[in-house]
Amino acid sequence: MASPPDTSKTTKLERYNSYIRKVNSSKLLAASSKLLFRLTLLVTLVLIFFFILNYPPLSDTAAAAAASNHRVLATSHLLSSAFYGSGASWEKEVRRSSTPRKPNGFSVLVTGAGGFVGTHSSLALKKRGDGVLGLDNFNSYYDPSLKRARQKVLKQHEIFIVEGDLNDGELLAKLFDIVPFTHILHLAAQAGVRYAMQNPQSYVSSNIAGFVNLLEIAKNADPQPSIVWASSSSVYGLNTENPFSESHRTDQPASLYAATKKAGEEIAHTYNHIYGLSITGLRFFTVYGPWGRPDMAYFFFTKDILQGKSINVYQTHDEKEVARDFTYIDDIVKGCLGALDTAEKSTGKGGKKRGPAQLRIYNLGNTSPVSVGKLVSILESLLNVKAKKHVIKMPRNGDVPYTHANVSLAFRDFGYKPSTDLSTGLRKFVKWYVSYYGIKPRVEKGITESN
Numbered sequence: 001m002a003s004p005p006d007t008s009k010t011t012k013l014e015r016y017n018s019y020i021r022k023v024n025s026s027k028l029l030a031a032s033s034k035l036l037f038r039l040t041l042l043v044t045l046v047l048i049f050f051f052i053l054n055y056p057p058l059s060d061t062a063a064a065a066a067a068s069n070h071r072v073l074a075t076s077h078l079l080s081s082a083f084y085g086s087g088a089s090w091e092k093e094v095r096r097s098s099t100p101r102k103p104n105g106f107s108v109l110v111t112g113a114g115g116f117v118g119t120h121s122s123l124a125l126k127k128r129g130d131g132v133l134g135l136d137n138f139n140s141y142y143d144p145s146l147k148r149a150r151q152k153v154l155k156q157h158e159i160f161i162v163e164g165d166l167n168d169g170e171l172l173a174k175l176f177d178i179v180p181f182t183h184i185l186h187l188a189a190q191a192g193v194r195y196a197m198q199n200p201q202s203y204v205s206s207n208i209a210g211f212v213n214l215l216e217i218a219k220n221a222d223p224q225p226s227i228v229w230a231s232s233s234s235v236y237g238l239n240t241e242n243p244f245s246e247s248h249r250t251d252q253p254a255s256l257y258a259a260t261k262k263a264g265e266e267i268a269h270t271y272n273h274i275y276g277l278s279i280t281g282l283r284f285f286t287v288y289g290p291w292g293r294p295d296m297a298y299f300f301f302t303k304d305i306l307q308g309k310s311i312n313v314y315q316t317h318d319e320k321e322v323a324r325d326f327t328y329i330d331d332i333v334k335g336c337l338g339a340l341d342t343a344e345k346s347t348g349k350g351g352k353k354r355g356p357a358q359l360r361i362y363n364l365g366n367t368s369p370v371s372v373g374k375l376v377s378i379l380e381s382l383l384n385v386k387a388k389k390h391v392i393k394m395p396r397n398g399d400v401p402y403t404h405a406n407v408s409l410a411f412r413d414f415g416y417k418p419s420t421d422l423s424t425g426l427r428k429f430v431k432w433y434v435s436y437y438g439i440k441p442r443v444e445k446g447i448t449e450s451n
Protein backbone atom coordinates (compact mmCIF):
# COMPACT_ATOMS: atom_id res chain seq x y z
CA MET A 1 0.00 0.00 0.00
CA ALA A 2 1.38 3.20 -1.01
CA SER A 3 1.96 5.36 1.95
CA PRO A 4 0.37 8.79 1.90
CA PRO A 5 2.73 11.57 0.88
CA ASP A 6 4.56 13.21 3.74
CA THR A 7 2.83 16.58 4.10
CA SER A 8 4.23 17.45 7.45
CA LYS A 9 6.81 19.85 5.91
CA THR A 10 4.32 21.65 3.64
CA THR A 11 1.83 21.91 6.52
CA LYS A 12 4.49 23.45 8.68
CA LEU A 13 5.43 25.85 5.92
CA GLU A 14 1.81 26.79 5.38
CA ARG A 15 1.33 27.31 9.10
CA TYR A 16 4.45 29.42 9.21
CA ASN A 17 3.29 31.50 6.22
CA SER A 18 -0.13 31.97 7.71
CA TYR A 19 1.51 33.06 10.99
CA ILE A 20 3.65 35.58 9.11
CA ARG A 21 0.56 36.87 7.26
CA LYS A 22 -1.27 37.30 10.56
CA VAL A 23 1.66 39.11 12.12
CA ASN A 24 1.98 41.34 9.06
CA SER A 25 -1.70 42.10 8.90
CA SER A 26 -1.87 42.94 12.58
CA LYS A 27 1.22 45.15 12.11
CA LEU A 28 -0.52 46.77 9.13
CA LEU A 29 -3.64 47.22 11.21
CA ALA A 30 -1.64 48.79 14.02
CA ALA A 31 0.20 51.05 11.58
CA SER A 32 -2.96 52.15 9.81
CA SER A 33 -4.79 52.82 13.06
CA LYS A 34 -1.77 54.85 14.19
CA LEU A 35 -1.95 56.82 10.94
CA LEU A 36 -5.70 57.28 11.31
CA PHE A 37 -5.23 58.49 14.88
CA ARG A 38 -2.58 61.00 13.79
CA LEU A 39 -4.72 62.21 10.94
CA THR A 40 -7.73 62.68 13.24
CA LEU A 41 -5.52 64.55 15.71
CA LEU A 42 -4.20 66.81 12.97
CA VAL A 43 -7.67 67.59 11.62
CA THR A 44 -8.92 68.31 15.17
CA LEU A 45 -5.98 70.62 15.84
CA VAL A 46 -6.54 72.47 12.56
CA LEU A 47 -10.24 72.84 13.41
CA ILE A 48 -9.45 74.11 16.91
CA PHE A 49 -6.90 76.54 15.42
CA PHE A 50 -9.43 78.03 13.00
CA PHE A 51 -12.11 78.11 15.70
CA ILE A 52 -9.79 80.10 17.97
CA LEU A 53 -8.88 82.45 15.11
CA ASN A 54 -12.47 83.24 14.37
CA TYR A 55 -13.89 83.48 17.87
CA PRO A 56 -15.14 85.64 19.50
CA PRO A 57 -17.08 87.38 16.72
CA LEU A 58 -16.36 91.00 15.85
CA SER A 59 -16.94 93.35 18.67
CA ASP A 60 -17.21 97.07 19.12
CA THR A 61 -14.81 97.35 21.97
CA ALA A 62 -11.34 98.60 21.24
CA ALA A 63 -9.68 95.71 23.01
CA ALA A 64 -11.59 93.16 21.02
CA ALA A 65 -10.92 95.11 17.87
CA ALA A 66 -7.22 95.07 18.63
CA ALA A 67 -7.10 91.33 19.17
CA SER A 68 -9.41 90.65 16.31
CA ASN A 69 -7.42 92.90 14.02
CA HIS A 70 -4.32 90.90 14.68
CA ARG A 71 -6.15 87.64 14.15
CA VAL A 72 -7.61 88.79 10.86
CA LEU A 73 -4.23 90.00 9.63
CA ALA A 74 -2.70 86.70 10.60
CA THR A 75 -5.48 84.64 9.05
CA SER A 76 -5.56 86.69 5.90
CA HIS A 77 -1.81 86.27 5.54
CA LEU A 78 -2.03 82.52 6.04
CA LEU A 79 -5.08 82.01 3.91
CA SER A 80 -4.33 84.29 1.01
CA SER A 81 -1.34 82.29 -0.18
CA ALA A 82 -3.36 79.12 -0.05
CA PHE A 83 -6.56 80.28 -1.71
CA TYR A 84 -5.97 83.25 -4.00
CA GLY A 85 -5.62 82.83 -7.68
CA SER A 86 -6.95 79.36 -7.58
CA GLY A 87 -8.14 79.48 -11.12
CA ALA A 88 -8.37 80.98 -14.52
CA SER A 89 -11.55 82.85 -13.61
CA TRP A 90 -9.77 84.68 -10.77
CA GLU A 91 -7.01 85.77 -13.15
CA LYS A 92 -9.60 86.83 -15.67
CA GLU A 93 -11.29 89.02 -13.02
CA VAL A 94 -7.93 90.54 -12.09
CA ARG A 95 -7.14 91.33 -15.74
CA ARG A 96 -10.61 92.61 -16.58
CA SER A 97 -10.73 94.96 -13.61
CA SER A 98 -7.29 96.46 -14.22
CA THR A 99 -7.61 96.98 -17.96
CA PRO A 100 -8.24 100.64 -18.88
CA ARG A 101 -11.19 101.43 -21.10
CA LYS A 102 -9.68 104.55 -22.66
CA PRO A 103 -6.57 104.73 -24.85
CA ASN A 104 -3.47 105.44 -22.75
CA GLY A 105 -5.52 104.94 -19.58
CA PHE A 106 -3.75 103.91 -16.40
CA SER A 107 -3.76 100.50 -14.87
CA VAL A 108 -3.83 101.22 -11.14
CA LEU A 109 -3.42 98.92 -8.18
CA VAL A 110 -5.34 100.59 -5.34
CA THR A 111 -4.35 99.19 -1.96
CA GLY A 112 -6.93 99.70 0.78
CA ALA A 113 -9.66 99.82 -1.87
CA GLY A 114 -12.25 98.72 0.70
CA GLY A 115 -11.31 101.75 2.82
CA PHE A 116 -12.77 105.24 2.80
CA VAL A 117 -10.38 107.11 0.48
CA GLY A 118 -9.67 103.89 -1.44
CA THR A 119 -13.30 103.39 -2.42
CA HIS A 120 -13.84 106.97 -3.56
CA SER A 121 -10.56 107.11 -5.51
CA SER A 122 -11.19 103.75 -7.20
CA LEU A 123 -14.60 104.91 -8.37
CA ALA A 124 -13.22 108.20 -9.70
CA LEU A 125 -10.45 106.42 -11.62
CA LYS A 126 -12.83 103.85 -13.08
CA LYS A 127 -15.34 106.50 -14.07
CA ARG A 128 -12.78 108.31 -16.21
CA GLY A 129 -11.74 105.11 -17.96
CA ASP A 130 -8.71 103.89 -16.03
CA GLY A 131 -8.33 100.26 -15.02
CA VAL A 132 -8.49 99.64 -11.27
CA LEU A 133 -7.64 96.58 -9.25
CA GLY A 134 -8.27 96.77 -5.51
CA LEU A 135 -6.40 95.04 -2.71
CA ASP A 136 -7.73 94.89 0.84
CA ASN A 137 -7.43 92.58 3.83
CA PHE A 138 -10.83 93.67 5.25
CA ASN A 139 -9.46 93.69 8.77
CA SER A 140 -11.70 94.50 11.70
CA TYR A 141 -10.07 97.70 12.99
CA TYR A 142 -13.53 99.12 12.34
CA ASP A 143 -16.78 97.47 11.29
CA PRO A 144 -15.88 95.23 8.32
CA SER A 145 -19.50 95.23 7.14
CA LEU A 146 -19.00 98.86 6.10
CA LYS A 147 -15.97 97.78 4.06
CA ARG A 148 -18.04 94.99 2.51
CA ALA A 149 -20.76 97.48 1.61
CA ARG A 150 -18.16 99.67 -0.09
CA GLN A 151 -16.86 96.59 -1.91
CA LYS A 152 -20.38 95.99 -3.20
CA VAL A 153 -20.49 99.50 -4.63
CA LEU A 154 -17.15 98.93 -6.35
CA LYS A 155 -18.36 95.63 -7.72
CA GLN A 156 -21.35 97.39 -9.27
CA HIS A 157 -18.80 99.51 -11.11
CA GLU A 158 -16.85 96.44 -12.18
CA ILE A 159 -13.98 96.99 -9.78
CA PHE A 160 -12.61 93.80 -8.32
CA ILE A 161 -10.93 93.73 -4.91
CA VAL A 162 -8.38 91.00 -4.31
CA GLU A 163 -8.62 89.91 -0.71
CA GLY A 164 -5.14 89.81 0.75
CA ASP A 165 -2.53 91.44 2.90
CA LEU A 166 0.23 93.86 1.96
CA ASN A 167 2.68 91.62 3.73
CA ASP A 168 1.89 88.72 1.41
CA GLY A 169 4.75 89.10 -1.06
CA GLU A 170 3.76 86.01 -3.00
CA LEU A 171 0.33 87.45 -3.70
CA LEU A 172 1.68 90.87 -4.69
CA ALA A 173 4.25 89.30 -7.01
CA LYS A 174 1.52 87.22 -8.61
CA LEU A 175 -0.59 90.32 -9.25
CA PHE A 176 2.37 92.01 -10.94
CA ASP A 177 2.95 88.85 -13.00
CA ILE A 178 -0.58 89.09 -14.31
CA VAL A 179 -0.86 92.88 -14.77
CA PRO A 180 1.73 95.44 -15.90
CA PHE A 181 0.42 98.12 -13.50
CA THR A 182 1.35 101.66 -14.54
CA HIS A 183 0.56 103.07 -11.07
CA ILE A 184 0.02 102.10 -7.46
CA LEU A 185 -2.27 104.23 -5.33
CA HIS A 186 -1.21 102.98 -1.92
CA LEU A 187 -3.86 103.80 0.67
CA ALA A 188 -3.87 100.63 2.78
CA ALA A 189 -2.66 101.49 6.27
CA GLN A 190 -3.34 101.18 9.94
CA ALA A 191 -4.99 104.56 10.48
CA GLY A 192 -6.06 106.41 13.62
CA VAL A 193 -3.90 108.43 15.97
CA ARG A 194 -5.12 107.27 19.39
CA TYR A 195 -5.44 103.54 18.66
CA ALA A 196 -1.64 103.35 18.28
CA MET A 197 -1.37 103.21 22.07
CA GLN A 198 -3.54 100.09 22.17
CA ASN A 199 -2.12 98.16 19.24
CA PRO A 200 1.30 99.54 18.30
CA GLN A 201 2.36 96.45 16.35
CA SER A 202 -0.46 96.81 13.84
CA TYR A 203 1.05 100.17 12.78
CA VAL A 204 4.47 98.64 12.31
CA SER A 205 3.01 95.72 10.39
CA SER A 206 0.91 97.76 7.93
CA ASN A 207 2.60 101.13 7.68
CA ILE A 208 6.20 100.01 7.73
CA ALA A 209 6.57 96.29 6.94
CA GLY A 210 3.64 96.29 4.50
CA PHE A 211 4.88 99.41 2.72
CA VAL A 212 8.39 97.98 2.36
CA ASN A 213 6.94 94.75 1.00
CA LEU A 214 4.97 96.67 -1.62
CA LEU A 215 8.03 98.73 -2.62
CA GLU A 216 10.11 95.56 -2.93
CA ILE A 217 7.63 94.14 -5.41
CA ALA A 218 7.31 97.47 -7.25
CA LYS A 219 11.06 97.88 -7.62
CA ASN A 220 11.37 94.40 -9.19
CA ALA A 221 8.41 94.87 -11.53
CA ASP A 222 8.97 95.45 -15.20
CA PRO A 223 7.74 98.06 -15.95
CA GLN A 224 8.16 99.66 -12.53
CA PRO A 225 4.93 101.47 -11.60
CA SER A 226 4.78 105.07 -10.35
CA ILE A 227 3.61 105.22 -6.76
CA VAL A 228 1.31 107.68 -5.01
CA TRP A 229 0.69 106.96 -1.34
CA ALA A 230 -1.06 108.33 1.74
CA SER A 231 1.11 109.99 4.34
CA SER A 232 -0.55 112.13 7.00
CA SER A 233 -0.75 115.65 8.40
CA SER A 234 0.19 114.06 11.71
CA VAL A 235 3.86 114.02 10.60
CA TYR A 236 3.99 117.72 11.57
CA GLY A 237 3.64 116.58 15.19
CA LEU A 238 4.86 119.26 17.56
CA ASN A 239 5.67 121.71 14.76
CA THR A 240 4.48 125.16 15.82
CA GLU A 241 4.87 127.06 12.55
CA ASN A 242 1.58 127.82 10.81
CA PRO A 243 0.12 127.00 8.34
CA PHE A 244 2.01 123.73 7.87
CA SER A 245 4.28 123.71 4.81
CA GLU A 246 6.09 120.76 3.34
CA SER A 247 9.40 122.43 4.26
CA HIS A 248 8.55 122.53 8.00
CA ARG A 249 9.99 120.19 10.62
CA THR A 250 8.56 116.69 10.69
CA ASP A 251 10.99 115.12 13.11
CA GLN A 252 8.86 115.47 16.24
CA PRO A 253 5.93 113.06 15.81
CA ALA A 254 3.42 113.07 18.68
CA SER A 255 2.12 109.53 18.11
CA LEU A 256 3.43 106.20 16.92
CA TYR A 257 1.00 106.48 14.02
CA ALA A 258 2.68 109.73 12.95
CA ALA A 259 6.10 108.15 13.44
CA THR A 260 5.22 105.25 11.11
CA LYS A 261 3.95 107.66 8.45
CA LYS A 262 7.12 109.71 8.78
CA ALA A 263 9.12 106.48 8.51
CA GLY A 264 7.19 105.77 5.29
CA GLU A 265 8.36 109.09 3.87
CA GLU A 266 11.99 108.21 4.62
CA ILE A 267 11.57 104.71 3.22
CA ALA A 268 10.11 106.24 0.05
CA HIS A 269 13.25 108.35 -0.25
CA THR A 270 15.42 105.24 -0.06
CA TYR A 271 13.54 103.30 -2.74
CA ASN A 272 13.52 106.33 -4.99
CA HIS A 273 17.25 106.84 -4.47
CA ILE A 274 18.38 103.24 -4.92
CA TYR A 275 15.90 101.81 -7.41
CA GLY A 276 14.57 104.78 -9.37
CA LEU A 277 10.96 104.41 -8.23
CA SER A 278 8.83 107.49 -8.84
CA ILE A 279 7.10 108.15 -5.50
CA THR A 280 4.66 110.83 -4.34
CA GLY A 281 3.51 111.09 -0.71
CA LEU A 282 0.28 112.93 0.11
CA ARG A 283 -0.20 114.34 3.60
CA PHE A 284 -3.95 114.09 4.14
CA PHE A 285 -5.58 116.45 6.66
CA THR A 286 -8.46 114.84 8.63
CA VAL A 287 -10.48 113.54 5.68
CA TYR A 288 -14.25 113.21 6.18
CA GLY A 289 -17.39 112.52 4.16
CA PRO A 290 -19.90 109.87 3.05
CA TRP A 291 -18.69 106.27 3.49
CA GLY A 292 -16.19 107.60 6.06
CA ARG A 293 -14.33 105.90 8.90
CA PRO A 294 -16.35 105.14 12.05
CA ASP A 295 -13.25 105.60 14.24
CA MET A 296 -13.09 109.30 13.41
CA ALA A 297 -14.62 111.95 15.69
CA TYR A 298 -17.17 113.43 13.24
CA PHE A 299 -18.49 109.90 12.57
CA PHE A 300 -18.81 108.61 16.13
CA PHE A 301 -20.04 112.02 17.38
CA THR A 302 -22.92 111.66 14.88
CA LYS A 303 -23.68 108.16 16.14
CA ASP A 304 -23.47 109.13 19.83
CA ILE A 305 -25.48 112.34 19.45
CA LEU A 306 -28.27 110.42 17.71
CA GLN A 307 -28.22 107.78 20.45
CA GLY A 308 -28.36 110.41 23.20
CA LYS A 309 -24.90 109.46 24.48
CA SER A 310 -22.44 112.03 25.75
CA ILE A 311 -19.37 112.99 23.72
CA ASN A 312 -15.96 114.20 24.86
CA VAL A 313 -14.89 117.46 23.30
CA TYR A 314 -11.18 117.99 23.80
CA GLN A 315 -9.51 121.24 24.66
CA THR A 316 -5.81 121.98 25.08
CA HIS A 317 -4.13 121.98 28.50
CA ASP A 318 -4.15 125.77 28.51
CA GLU A 319 -7.91 125.60 27.83
CA LYS A 320 -7.79 126.59 24.16
CA GLU A 321 -9.96 125.01 21.51
CA VAL A 322 -8.64 122.03 19.55
CA ALA A 323 -8.99 122.50 15.79
CA ARG A 324 -8.52 120.55 12.57
CA ASP A 325 -8.19 121.41 8.91
CA PHE A 326 -11.08 119.02 8.06
CA THR A 327 -10.89 118.11 4.35
CA TYR A 328 -13.79 116.82 2.32
CA ILE A 329 -13.34 113.51 0.51
CA ASP A 330 -14.06 114.85 -3.01
CA ASP A 331 -11.25 117.37 -2.65
CA ILE A 332 -8.89 114.63 -1.50
CA VAL A 333 -9.84 112.42 -4.45
CA LYS A 334 -9.10 115.30 -6.85
CA GLY A 335 -5.71 115.62 -5.16
CA CYS A 336 -5.01 111.88 -5.53
CA LEU A 337 -5.90 111.92 -9.23
CA GLY A 338 -3.89 115.09 -9.78
CA ALA A 339 -0.86 113.45 -8.17
CA LEU A 340 -1.30 110.32 -10.32
CA ASP A 341 -1.70 112.39 -13.48
CA THR A 342 1.50 114.33 -12.88
CA ALA A 343 3.56 111.39 -11.62
CA GLU A 344 6.50 110.75 -13.90
CA LYS A 345 7.51 107.24 -14.88
CA SER A 346 9.87 105.29 -12.64
CA THR A 347 13.33 105.01 -14.17
CA GLY A 348 14.48 101.59 -12.97
CA LYS A 349 14.11 98.15 -14.45
CA GLY A 350 14.31 94.73 -12.86
CA GLY A 351 15.53 96.14 -9.54
CA LYS A 352 18.16 98.45 -11.11
CA LYS A 353 18.05 102.24 -11.27
CA ARG A 354 18.65 103.78 -14.70
CA GLY A 355 18.50 107.45 -13.78
CA PRO A 356 17.10 109.92 -11.25
CA ALA A 357 13.37 109.58 -10.55
CA GLN A 358 10.68 111.88 -9.21
CA LEU A 359 10.20 112.11 -5.42
CA ARG A 360 7.45 114.39 -4.10
CA ILE A 361 5.51 115.26 -0.93
CA TYR A 362 2.34 117.37 -0.85
CA ASN A 363 -0.10 118.65 1.75
CA LEU A 364 -3.73 117.93 0.87
CA GLY A 365 -5.79 119.95 3.32
CA ASN A 366 -8.66 122.42 3.30
CA THR A 367 -6.63 125.52 4.37
CA SER A 368 -9.30 126.50 6.88
CA PRO A 369 -9.12 124.98 10.39
CA VAL A 370 -12.35 124.57 12.37
CA SER A 371 -12.59 123.93 16.12
CA VAL A 372 -14.04 120.66 17.38
CA GLY A 373 -16.67 122.73 19.24
CA LYS A 374 -17.82 124.22 15.92
CA LEU A 375 -17.86 120.75 14.33
CA VAL A 376 -20.22 119.61 17.08
CA SER A 377 -22.53 122.59 16.69
CA ILE A 378 -22.79 121.98 12.91
CA LEU A 379 -23.70 118.35 13.64
CA GLU A 380 -26.29 119.42 16.22
CA SER A 381 -28.09 121.55 13.69
CA LEU A 382 -27.90 118.93 10.93
CA LEU A 383 -29.12 116.16 13.22
CA ASN A 384 -31.61 118.39 14.94
CA VAL A 385 -30.47 117.03 18.31
CA LYS A 386 -28.64 118.76 21.17
CA ALA A 387 -25.37 117.02 21.98
CA LYS A 388 -24.45 116.06 25.53
CA LYS A 389 -20.98 117.58 25.55
CA HIS A 390 -18.23 116.89 28.06
CA VAL A 391 -15.47 119.38 27.53
CA ILE A 392 -12.30 117.77 28.82
CA LYS A 393 -8.55 118.30 28.59
CA MET A 394 -7.06 116.44 25.64
CA PRO A 395 -5.73 113.14 26.99
CA ARG A 396 -2.05 112.46 26.31
CA ASN A 397 -2.79 110.03 23.54
CA GLY A 398 -0.87 111.33 20.56
CA ASP A 399 -3.30 114.06 19.50
CA VAL A 400 -2.00 117.44 18.42
CA PRO A 401 -3.95 120.61 19.22
CA TYR A 402 -4.12 122.14 15.76
CA THR A 403 -3.59 121.45 12.05
CA HIS A 404 -3.64 123.87 9.14
CA ALA A 405 -2.43 123.10 5.62
CA ASN A 406 -0.61 125.30 3.20
CA VAL A 407 -1.46 123.67 -0.14
CA SER A 408 0.35 126.02 -2.52
CA LEU A 409 2.70 123.26 -3.74
CA ALA A 410 -0.18 120.95 -4.72
CA PHE A 411 -1.93 123.91 -6.37
CA ARG A 412 1.19 124.80 -8.33
CA ASP A 413 1.87 121.25 -9.54
CA PHE A 414 -1.60 119.87 -10.20
CA GLY A 415 -4.11 122.64 -9.55
CA TYR A 416 -5.29 121.30 -6.17
CA LYS A 417 -7.91 123.71 -4.84
CA PRO A 418 -10.21 122.46 -2.06
CA SER A 419 -13.75 123.74 -2.53
CA THR A 420 -15.95 122.20 0.17
CA ASP A 421 -16.42 123.93 3.52
CA LEU A 422 -17.14 121.90 6.65
CA SER A 423 -20.90 122.65 6.83
CA THR A 424 -21.45 121.62 3.22
CA GLY A 425 -19.35 118.49 3.58
CA LEU A 426 -20.96 117.45 6.85
CA ARG A 427 -24.41 117.88 5.37
CA LYS A 428 -23.47 115.41 2.64
CA PHE A 429 -22.03 113.08 5.25
CA VAL A 430 -25.16 113.21 7.46
CA LYS A 431 -27.38 112.61 4.43
CA TRP A 432 -25.38 109.50 3.61
CA TYR A 433 -25.23 108.40 7.28
CA VAL A 434 -28.96 108.48 7.89
CA SER A 435 -29.76 106.72 4.66
CA TYR A 436 -27.03 104.06 5.12
CA TYR A 437 -28.13 103.30 8.69
CA GLY A 438 -31.83 103.71 7.84
CA ILE A 439 -32.64 106.50 10.31
CA LYS A 440 -33.73 109.16 7.87
CA PRO A 441 -37.04 110.39 9.36
CA ARG A 442 -35.52 111.56 12.67
CA VAL A 443 -33.13 114.03 11.15
CA GLU A 444 -34.76 115.00 7.88
CA LYS A 445 -35.72 118.41 9.26
CA GLY A 446 -32.13 119.29 10.24
CA ILE A 447 -30.69 118.40 6.85
CA THR A 448 -33.33 120.31 4.90
CA GLU A 449 -33.26 123.35 7.17
CA SER A 450 -29.51 123.74 6.87
CA ASN A 451 -29.68 123.46 3.07
Ligand SMILES: O=C(O)[C@H]1O[C@H](OP(=O)(O)OP(=O)(O)OC[C@H]2O[C@@H](n3ccc(=O)[nH]c3=O)[C@H](O)[C@@H]2O)[C@H](O)[C@@H](O)[C@@H]1O
Nearest residue numbers: 191192232233234284285286296297312313314322372399
Ligand atom coordinates in the same frame (compact mmCIF):
# COMPACT_ATOMS: atom_id res chain seq x y z
O1 LIG B 1 -5.06 114.23 9.20
C1 LIG B 1 -4.48 113.30 9.70
O2 LIG B 1 -3.28 113.22 9.60
C2 LIG B 1 -5.22 112.26 10.48
O3 LIG B 1 -6.58 112.64 10.60
C3 LIG B 1 -7.33 111.86 11.47
O4 LIG B 1 -6.87 112.06 12.79
P1 LIG B 1 -7.51 113.25 13.64
O5 LIG B 1 -7.26 114.56 12.99
O6 LIG B 1 -7.02 113.10 15.03
O7 LIG B 1 -9.07 112.97 13.49
P2 LIG B 1 -10.16 112.52 14.56
O8 LIG B 1 -9.72 111.35 15.31
O9 LIG B 1 -11.44 112.43 13.84
O10 LIG B 1 -10.21 113.76 15.56
C4 LIG B 1 -10.68 115.02 15.12
C5 LIG B 1 -10.59 116.00 16.24
O11 LIG B 1 -11.52 115.64 17.26
C6 LIG B 1 -10.86 115.61 18.52
N1 LIG B 1 -11.54 114.59 19.35
C7 LIG B 1 -11.39 113.28 19.06
C8 LIG B 1 -12.04 112.33 19.81
C9 LIG B 1 -12.84 112.71 20.88
O12 LIG B 1 -13.43 111.88 21.61
N2 LIG B 1 -12.97 114.04 21.14
C10 LIG B 1 -12.34 114.99 20.40
O13 LIG B 1 -12.49 116.19 20.68
C11 LIG B 1 -9.41 115.33 18.22
O14 LIG B 1 -8.58 115.85 19.22
C12 LIG B 1 -9.24 116.09 16.90
O15 LIG B 1 -8.92 117.41 17.16
C13 LIG B 1 -7.25 110.38 11.10
O16 LIG B 1 -7.82 109.57 12.09
C14 LIG B 1 -5.85 109.93 10.82
O17 LIG B 1 -5.88 108.63 10.30
C15 LIG B 1 -5.23 110.91 9.85
O18 LIG B 1 -3.97 110.56 9.44
